[in-house]
Amino acid sequence: MTTVLDCIERIPKCLKGIRDSYPERAKNIADYLSESGIKKVRRLVFIASGSSYNSAHTAKLFIKNQCGIETDFKYPNLFVNYEADTELSREAGDTDSTVYVVISQGGETKLVYQALEKIKNADRPCMAITADAEASIAKMAGFHLDMGCGQEEFMYRTIGFSTSAAVCWLLGLAAGVYNGEVTAEAEAGYLKDFDAMIQNLPAVEAATETWYQANKFSLLRRNKMMMAGTGDLYPIVNEGDIKVMEMVPMMTRSFELEEFIHGPQNSFDDATLFLILHHRGEDDEKAKAIARFIKEQIGFCALVGEEPLEERDLSISPASRWFFGLEYVTVFQVLAYRMADDRGRDLHRGVNAVVSQYITKTL
Numbered sequence: 001m002t003t004v005l006d007c008i009e010r011i012p013k014c015l016k017g018i019r020d021s022y023p024e025r026a027k028n029i030a031d032y033l034s035e036s037g038i039k040k041v042r043r044l045v046f047i048a049s050g051s052s053y054n055s056a057h058t059a060k061l062f063i064k065n066q067c068g069i070e071t072d073f074k075y076p077n078l079f080v081n082y083e084a085d086t087e088l089s090r091e092a093g094d095t096d097s098t099v100y101v102v103i104s105q106g107g108e109t110k111l112v113y114q115a116l117e118k119i120k121n122a123d124r125p126c127m128a129i130t131a132d133a134e135a136s137i138a139k140m141a142g143f144h145l146d147m148g149c150g151q152e153e154f155m156y157r158t159i160g161f162s163t164s165a166a167v168c169w170l171l172g173l174a175a176g177v178y179n180g181e182v183t184a185e186a187e188a189g190y191l192k193d194f195d196a197m198i199q200n201l202p203a204v205e206a207a208t209e210t211w212y213q214a215n216k217f218s219l220l221r222r223n224k225m226m227m228a229g230t231g232d233l234y235p236i237v238n239e240g241d242i243k244v245m246e247m248v249p250m251m252t253r254s255f256e257l258e259e260f261i262h263g264p265q266n267s268f269d270d271a272t273l274f275l276i277l278h279h280r281g282e283d284d285e286k287a288k289a290i291a292r293f294i295k296e297q298i299g300f301c302a303l304v305g306e307e308p309l310e311e312r313d314l315s316i317s318p319a320s321r322w323f324f325g326l327e328y329v330t331v332f333q334v335l336a337y338r339m340a341d342d343r344g345r346d347l348h349r350g351v352n353a354v355v356s357q358y359i360t361k362t363l
Contacts, residue, residue, distance in 0.1 A: 002153050004337040011162045015198045018148040018166045026174035032143040036125040041175040042097035045072045047115045051157045052103040055164035057235035058325045067176030076111035088122035100126040105160040107135020108362045129167050156247050158333045162326050197320035204316050204327050208334040211314045218300045222273045229277035230257035236325050240332030247336040270299035278305040
């Protein structure tokens with residue numbers, strides 16, 4: 001029987017498929033932009049929910065800082081019911097450098113479809129990222145990007161998160177090249193760095209497995225989890241929040257690193273697991289200081305990254321400079337699966353499946 005761990009282990013192969021298809025994807029993206037009358041992409045607006053939202057957010061800083069393109073991220077319910085009419089009523093001259101990107105793994109998410117419908121009716125350029133080219137959302141969009149995850153067996157997305165983030169990163173890269181902001185030399189360097197990330201994922205998975213087995217008693221005896229990270233790691237802790245909450249399941253909260261030590265620290269207690277992500281150059285000294293405080297004053301806290309403070313920390317060595325988010329998210333994917341499995345959770349079934357009798361999320 002296929003497990004979530006089997007899905008996690010398929011991620012490198014899926015990412016390699018996306019990487020190998022980049023030249024064709026980049027050409028098709030450029031053709032669509034040109035045909036849509038986009039002279040220069042100045043803004044990418046991503047519309048998605050849950051893990052799909054987090055995957056797009058994972059690409060934010062790379063797209064902005066390395067590709068020179070502003071980004072915006074919107075939940076479909078807020079966009080459809082509170083923002084779209086105002087945003088899409090602007091004159092085309094104010095928006096002809098904006099491209100909308102909707103994300104839905106199954107391609108049938110009701111509110112994402114409604115968001116796309118409004119965008120299409122306003123005659124704005126819109127791309128869709130889905131796992132199925134024949135899905136309703138894929139067929140309605142002006143341009144479809146294959147999510148590259150294939151058929152994922154579980155509703156708790158691991159492959160789909162990682163491949164969606166990859167597609168968003170490479171969409172931004174292709175748009176940066178189209179704009180003339182990214183040189184051919186820089187593009188080649190980013191792709192080489194992307195390859196390094198893919199190759200390192202099995203090592204991160206193995207390190208997480210070893211760490212979990214050594215610490216699982218401390219993990220399983222607690223019923224809450226709080227996690228923090230900053231920069232490129234902030235959307236990763238947000239995804240970890242969802243994964244642990246929906247799979248284990250247990251109550252979780254994620255925070256940007258600085259925000260973590262304001263109001264939230266008043267709720268810290270020994271019934272809570274604490275995971276703090278750190279990466280060299282991303283407020284790493286602050287991350288270490290917070291970890292020391294929790295370890296010495298509160299309870300179980302693991303620092304996740306290159307420079308562990310003590311044996312309970314999870315030491316990993318990211319190989320990528322720009323795309324290390326997918327190395328770190330592997331930690332949460334493995335931990336969520338292992339904790340769920342050791343608690344006897346059947347991940348083929350939802351917990352409150354009856355909710356679909358009250359509200360429908362798909363078309």
